[in-house]
Amino acid sequence: MDINGETLxxxxxxxxxxxxxxxxxLKGWLYNKRSSGRIMFLILRDGTGIIQCVASKKDxxxxxxxxxxxxxxxxxxxxxxIVRGDSRAPxxxxxxxxxxxxxxxxxxxxxxxxxxxxVEFLLDHRHLWMRTPRQxxxxxxxxxxxxxxxxxLDGEGFVNVDAPIMTPSACEGTTTLFPVExxxxxxxxxxxxQLYNEAAIMSLGKVYCFGPTFRAEKSxxxxxLTEFWMIEPEAAFMEFEEMLELEERMICFILERVLTxxxxxxxxxxxxxxxxxxxxxxxxxxxxxxAVGLLKQRGIDIAWGDDFGAPYETAIASExxxxxxxxxxxxxxxxxxxxxxxxxxxxVLGADxxxxxxYGEIIGGGQRIHDYDLLLExxxxxxxxxxxxxxxxxxRRYGSVPHSGFGMGIERAVAWICGLEHVxxxxxxxxxxxxxxx
Amino acid sequence: MDINGETLxxxxxxxxxxxxxxxxxLKGWLYNKRSSGRIMFLILRDGTGIIQCVASKKDxxxxxxxxxxxxxxxxxxxxxxIVRGDSRAPxxxxxxxxxxxxxxxxxxxxxxxxxxxxVEFLLDHRHLWMRTPRQxxxxxxxxxxxxxxxxxLDGEGFVNVDAPIMTPSACEGTTTLFPVExxxxxxxxxxxxQLYNEAAIMSLGKVYCFGPTFRAEKSxxxxxLTEFWMIEPEAAFMEFEEMLELEERMICFILERVLTxxxxxxxxxxxxxxxxxxxxxxxxxxxxxxAVGLLKQRGIDIAWGDDFGAPYETAIASExxxxxxxxxxxxxxxxxxxxxxxxxxxxVLGADxxxxxxYGEIIGGGQRIHDYDLLLExxxxxxxxxxxxxxxxxxRRYGSVPHSGFGMGIERAVAWICGLEHVxxxxxxxxxxxxxxx
Numbered sequence: 001m002d003i004n005g006e007t008l009x010x011x012x013x014x015x016x017x018x019x020x021x022x023x024x025x026l027k028g029w030l031y032n033k034r035s036s037g038r039i040m041f042l043i044l045r046d047g048t049g050i051i052q053c054v055a056s057k058k059d060x061x062x063x064x065x066x067x068x069x070x071x072x073x074x075x076x077x078x079x080x081x082i083v084r085g086d087s088r089a090p091x092x093x094x095x096x097x098x099x100x101x102x103x104x105x106x107x108x109x110x111x112x113x114x115x116x117x118x119v120e121f122l123l124d125h126r127h128l129w130m131r132t133p134r135q136x137x138x139x140x141x142x143x144x145x146x147x148x149x150x151x152x153l154d155g156e157g158f159v160n161v162d163a164p165i166m167t168p169s170a171c172e173g174t175t176t177l178f179p180v181e182x183x184x185x186x187x188x189x190x191x192x193x194q195l196y197n198e199a200a201i202m203s204l205g206k207v208y209c210f211g212p213t214f215r216a217e218k219s220x221x222x223x224x225l226t227e228f229w230m231i232e233p234e235a236a237f238m239e240f241e242e243m244l245e246l247e248e249r250m251i252c253f254i255l256e257r258v259l260t261x262x263x264x265x266x267x268x269x270x271x272x273x274x275x276x277x278x279x280x281x282x283x284x285x286x287x288x289x290x291a292v293g294l295l296k297q298r299g300i301d302i303a304w305g306d307d308f309g310a311p312y313e314t315a316i317a318s319e320x321x322x323x324x325x326x327x328x329x330x331x332x333x334x335x336x337x338x339x340x341x342x343x344x345x346x347x348v349l350g351a352d353x354x355x356x357x358x359y360g361e362i363i364g365g366g367q368r369i370h371d372y373d374l375l376l377e378x379x380x381x382x383x384x385x386x387x388x389x390x391x392x393x394x395x396r397r398y399g400s401v402p403h404s405g406f407g408m409g410i411e412r413a414v415a416w417i418c419g420l421e422h423v424x425x426x427x428x429x430x431x432x433x434x435x436x437x438x
Numbered sequence: 439m440d441i442n443g444e445t446l447x448x449x450x451x452x453x454x455x456x457x458x459x460x461x462x463x464l465k466g467w468l469y470n471k472r473s474s475g476r477i478m479f480l481i482l483r484d485g486t487g488i489i490q491c492v493a494s495k496k497d498x499x500x501x502x503x504x505x506x507x508x509x510x511x512x513x514x515x516x517x518x519x520i521v522r523g524d525s526r527a528p529x530x531x532x533x534x535x536x537x538x539x540x541x542x543x544x545x546x547x548x549x550x551x552x553x554x555x556x557v558e559f560l561l562d563h564r565h566l567w568m569r570t571p572r573q574x575x576x577x578x579x580x581x582x583x584x585x586x587x588x589x590x591l592d593g594e595g596f597v598n599v600d601a602p603i604m605t606p607s608a609c610e611g612t613t614t615l616f617p618v619e620x621x622x623x624x625x626x627x628x629x630x631x632q633l634y635n636e637a638a639i640m641s642l643g644k645v646y647c648f649g650p651t652f653r654a655e656k657s658x659x660x661x662x663l664t665e666f667w668m669i670e671p672e673a674a675f676m677e678f679e680e681m682l683e684l685e686e687r688m689i690c691f692i693l694e695r696v697l698t699x700x701x702x703x704x705x706x707x708x709x710x711x712x713x714x715x716x717x718x719x720x721x722x723x724x725x726x727x728x729a730v731g732l733l734k735q736r737g738i739d740i741a742w743g744d745d746f747g748a749p750y751e752t753a754i755a756s757e758x759x760x761x762x763x764x765x766x767x768x769x770x771x772x773x774x775x776x777x778x779x780x781x782x783x784x785x786v787l788g789a790d791x792x793x794x795x796x797y798g799e800i801i802g803g804g805q806r807i808h809d810y811d812l813l814l815e816x817x818x819x820x821x822x823x824x825x826x827x828x829x830x831x832x833x834r835r836y837g838s839v840p841h842s843g844f845g846m847g848i849e850r851a852v853a854w855i856c857g858l859e860h861v862x863x864x865x866x867x868x869x870x871x872x873x874x875x876x
Contacts, residue, residue, distance in 0.1 A: 012595075012643070027675045029640065029837045047643020047674065048595070074837040104808070104838040127637035127829045128836065136641050143598040150588070157450075157486070160581045164867040165603070165627075165650045166616075166665055168874050178604075180618050180627065182664075182874050183654070189603075189618065196867055199565035199876075202467070203574050205450070205485020211650060212603045216621070226620075227604055236485065237465045370542070391565045391876035398566065399467045399512040400542040429602040429634055436606050436620050438637075438829035 008080060013049035016083045016093045023082050023098060026051070029131070030075045030106075032114065033068075040068060042097070044079055050133065052089060053079050055097035064100060073110050074131070076103040119424075126429055127438050137265040138425055141258060142414045146210075148257040149231045149408070152250050153208045158233050161200040163193025163209040169388045176215040178226075189214035192407060195337075195392055197234035198368060201403055202395060208233040213407075220433055222422040223310060223360050225411055227431040234405030240339075240349040240367040243404040244325060247353055247363055248281035250408070251323060255279055258417055271419040275321075275357065284320050287328040288347065291316050307333045314358040323362070327351040336382040337375070339367040339402075349404075359416035365406020372396035446518060451487035454521045454531050461520050461536060464489070467569070468513045468544075470552065471506075478506060480535070482517055488571065490527060491517050493535035502538060511548050512569070514541040557862075564867055565876050575703040576863055579696060580852045584648075586695040587669045587846070590688050591646045596671050599638040601631025601647040607826045614653040616664075627652035630845060633775075633830055635672035636806060639841055640833060646671040658871055660860040661748060661798050663849055665869040672843030678777075678787040678805040681842040682763060685791055685801055686719035688846070689761060693717055696855055709857040713759075713795065722758050725766040726785065729754050745771045752796040761800070765789040774820040775813070777805040777840075787842075797854035803844020810834035 009024045016024065028046030035041070042053040057065040071077075081095035111121075112128045122129045129135055150160070166180055166187045178189040193209035200207040210231045217224045233246065255276055258266070266273050286294065295302050295312055302312065308326070317324055328347040331340060338348035350366030369375045375396050379386050386393065414426035424430040429438065447462045454462065466484030473479070480491040495503040509515075519533035549559075550566045560567045567573055588598070604618055604625045616627040631647035638645040648669045655662045671684065693714055696704070704711050724732065733740050733750055740750065746764070755762055766785040769778060776786035788804030807813045813834050817824050824831065852864035862868040867876065 027839070047597075047639070047641065076837040076839045103840075104834075106837050107835040110836050125829075125832075127634075127832060130638065131641040139599060139638075139642065140597060146598055147588075147592065150585075154585065159485075159578060160584055161577060161866050162650070162667060164665060164869055166652075166869055166874060178618055178620070180616055182616070183656075183871055185874055187874055196565075200568065200577075200866060201485070203485065203569040204577065205466075212600070214604075218621075227602060229600060391563075394563075394565060396542075397545040398548050399514040399544050401465070401514045402541075428599050428638060431602055431604055433621055436604060436623055436625055 013046050013051045019083045020085055026079045030071055053095040053097050072106040072108050074106040134269050137268050138418055141262045141265050141418055144258055144262050148254040152253040153233055158206040158208045159204045161207040163196035165190045178214050178216050193232050198395055201234050201236040206235040229410040230407045232407040236401050236403050238404045239402050248283055279322050283322050285325040291326050305330050310360055313354050313360045317354040317356055324354050325351045336378040337368050339369050355416040362412040363406050363408045367404040370400045370402050451484045451489045457521045458523055464517045468509055491533040491535050510544040510546050512544040572707050575706050576856055579700045579703055582696055582700050586692040590691040591671055596644040596646045597642045599645040601634035603628045616652050616654050631670050636833055639672050639674040644673040663861055667848040668845045670845040674839050674841050676842045677840050686721055717760050721760050723763040729764050743768050748798055751792050751798045755792040755794055762792050763789045774816040775806050777807050793854040800850045801844050801846045805842040808838040808840050
C-alpha cells in the first residue's frame with residue numbers, strides 16, 4: 001500500500017497482532033465513532049474483525065480530524081497507524097492513527113442504525129443487515145459448517161458429484177414443486193439429488209452432492225425456506241445401521257470443528273456452547289412406534305400412522321441432550337423408495353435425526369429399495385409413472401446393491417448450532433413464500 | 439463382513455495393497471470376465487478401482503464356478519479371496535478367489551456394452567455410461583478440481599457465502615433467462631452470484647460463492663450447457679491487477695493439485711499432461727485492442743468493437759502455451775457494472791482468461807463500478823430499471839470501495855484439464871437445449 005509515497009505493511013484486523021508497535025494500513029468501514037474534544041475513537045471493521053482506532057487532532061491535523069468527525073457510519077476508510085497492545089481492547093490491540101484516506105463517504109441515511117429494527121425491515125435490507133457483527137458471525141459459522149461437512153465426507157472417501165437442478169420429475173412428493181419452462185418442456189427445480197446419487201454410487205461407490213434444493217412450501221414457519229442447501233451422501237453397500245453411524249460421526253465432526261474454530265463467534269452471538277459440548281456417539285434411538293408411545297405418555301394426541309409435525313419432534317427431542325434418531329416409520333407415510341424393514345414390512349428402514357432444543361429434523365435418510373420388482377410395485381402404488389423412472393429402475397436391473405444415504409439441511413444445522421430462532425438468519429439471502437428480494 | 443460365519447477384512451480395491459497375502463472381501467460389480475476351462479478371470483470394479491479376481495473350479499467348487507460363468511456384466515458381487523502381488527496387474531495386485539456371494543444378477547440386456555456407442559445413446563443412458571472407466575475418471579478429476587478451488591480460496595482467506603438461485607432480476611443479459619413462477623411472481627434462475635457477492639464483501643471482505651448457474655442458451659455448441667457450476671470469488675479493495683494475479687495463482691494451484699493427485703487418471707483418459715505442466719505465472723496479457731490487431735494479422739476479419747466469438751478465442755489462445763488474458767474490452771460490449779479504465783473510459787477493467795488448445799474462456803472477471811453516479815448512469819444506459827437495483831445501488835451509497843471478482847466455469851475448466859472435446863462429459867448429468875433427461 002502506497003499512501004503519500006511511503007510503503008507500509010498492509011494487513012487485516014485479525015492479523016494486527018503480528019505487527020505490534022509497527023505502522024500498518026488497514027482498509028475497512030467505519031462501524032461507530034465517538035469524540036472527546038481533541039481525541040476521536042473510530043471503530044473500524046474490515047470483514048476479519050473490529051478494532052478501535054484512536055486519532056488525535058495533534059497527530060493528524062485539524063483538517064483531517066474535522067473531516068473524520070463528520071463521517072457517517074459505514075464510510076469506507078484506509079487507516080494508517082501504529083499497532084498498540086491494549087489489554088482492555090476486545091481483540092487485544094488498538095491503532096494509534098497516523099493518517100487516513102477516506103475512500104467513500106457514506107450517504108447520511110444509513111438504514112441499519114445501531115438500534116433495534118423489525119425483522120421485515122431487516123430482511124428488506126439484508127444486503128446491509130449482513131454487515132452487523134451478529135449476522136457476520138452467523139455467516140462465518142455457516143461457512144465453517146459447510147467446510148466441515150465436505151472435509152468429513154472427503155476424509156471418509158466420498159466423491160463430490162453434483163446432481164442436476166433442473167429435473168423432469170419429482171423426488172419428494174409432487175405438491176411442492178417449482179416449475180421451470182425448459183425450451184417448451186416442463187421441468188422442475190430439484191428437491192433432492194438422491195435419485196441421481198443412487199446412479200453415481202454404482203460408478204464411484206460413495207458420493208455426495210451439495211447444492212441448493214427447492215420446495216414450494218406454502219407454510220410460513222421458522223423452519224422453512226423455499227430455497228435451501230443440502231448435503232447428501234449416498235453409498236453402495238451401506239446398510240441402515242452403518243448409515244446411522246455415519247450420521248453420528250458427521251454431526252460430531254461438525255460440532256468439534258465449530259467449537260474449536262468458531263468458539264469466539266458462538267460466544268459473540270450468545271450461544272450457550274455447553275449445550276453443544278459432550279455430544280458423542282451413540283445417539284439415542286427410538287422407533288416411530290416407541291416415539292408414538294412416548295408422545296402418548298406425555299399426553300399428546302397421536303395415533304400410530306400419523307405423520308410427525310414440528311411440535312411432536314420438539315416434544316421427543318426435549319427428552320434428550322443429544323440429537324435423537326426416530327427410525328422405522330410406517331411405510332405408508334414415507335417416500336416410495338424406502339426399503340421395508342425385513343422384520344416388519346409395514347415400517348421402513350428410514351430415520352430422521354432430530355436436533356436437541358426444539359430445532360427439529362436436521363437429517364432425513366434411509367436405506368433404499370434395491371429389489372427391482374418391489375421398486376416397480378411401489379412406483380405403481382404411489383401413482384408415479386414408471387416411464388419417468390426407467391433410468392432409476394435400470395439401477396435395479398443392472399447390478400443392484402443394498403445402499404443408503406441421507407440429506408442434511410444446512411440451514412437447519414446452522415440454526416441449531418447457532419441457537420437461532422428462525423432459519424431466515426442462517427443463509428445469506430433467504431427465500432420464503434413472501435420473500436424473493438433482495 | 440461376515441460370510442459363512444467367518445469375519446474377514448473388508449476393504450476396497452484401492453487399498454488391497456495393505457493386505458498382501460491376506461484374505462479379504464471386496465464388494466463391487468463385474469466389469470468383464472473370461473474363462474479358460476477350469477480358471478475364470480473376473481474383472482471387478484468397486485468405485486475405488488478395478489482388479490482381476492482369479493477363480494478356479496477346484497477352489498470354489500463346480501456349482502459356484504458355473505453360476506459365476508453365467509453372470510452378465512454389471513452383476514454385483516461380494517468377492518472373498520487372497521490378495522496376491524502381481525507385477526503384470528494394472529494396480530499391482532490380483533485376488534485369488536476363495537468364495538463369492540452374488541448380490542444381484544444383472545439383467546441380460548445391459549445397454550452399455552464394451553463396444554462403441556453413439557453419443558446421444560450414451561447421454562440417454564448417462565446413469566449407466568458414468569460407470570465406464572473413462573467417465574469415472576473424469577468425474578473424479580472434476581471432484582478434485584472443485585476441491586482445489588475451495589481449498590485455494592479458503593487458504594487465501596475467502597469466506598464461502600452462497601448466493602441465491604431464485605432471483606427477481608437478471609445479471610448477465612436478459613435474453614437467456616429461465617423463468618420460474620414464484621408464488622404468482624416472476625423469478626429467474628441465477629446467471630451469476632456476483633451482485634450478491636458484492637453485498638457480502640462489505641460484510642466479510644473476501645467471499646466466494648459456488649453453485650449452479652443457468653443460461654437458457656439456444657446455441658448447441660461444444661462449450662455450452664444450460665446448467666453449469668461456477669465458482670465466483672469477490673473481494674473488497676481488490677483492484678484489477680490484483681485480481682489477475684489471484685486468477686493466475688488459482689489456476690496454477692488447481693493444475694498442481696490435479697497433476698499431483700490425479701496424474702494416473704489423466705493418463706487413463708489419454709490426456710497429454712505435458713500440455714499442463716510448467717504453467718506458471720505470469721500469464722501472457724493482451725488488451726482487446728492488441729488482440730484485434732493480432733487477429734487481423736492472422737487474416738481474420740474483425741473490427742474494433744466486435745464481440746469475440748469462440749473461433750477468435752481459439753485463434754488467440756493458439757498463439758500461447760499458457761492461458762492468456764484478454765483485457766480492456768470496449769465498454770459498449772460489456773455488462774453495465776464494469777469499471778471503466780481510468781486511462782481510457784471507452785474500455786473497461788475486465789478480463790477474460792482463455793485456456794490453451796482452443797478451450798475458450800474459462801474465467802471472466804473484472805473490477806466493478808464503485809461510484810454511485812456512474813453506476814446509476816450505466817443502469818439507465820442499459821435500460822435496466824433502477825428500482826430493481828436499489829439494493830445494489832445501496833452498496834455504492836454506504837461505504838463503497840474499489841472491488842473486483844471473477845467467475846470460473848467448472849465445466850470449461852474440467853474440459854480443458856481433461857482435454858475433452860465437449861463439456862457434456864464434464865458434469866454428472868448434463869443439461870443442454872435438447873436434453874433434460876435422465
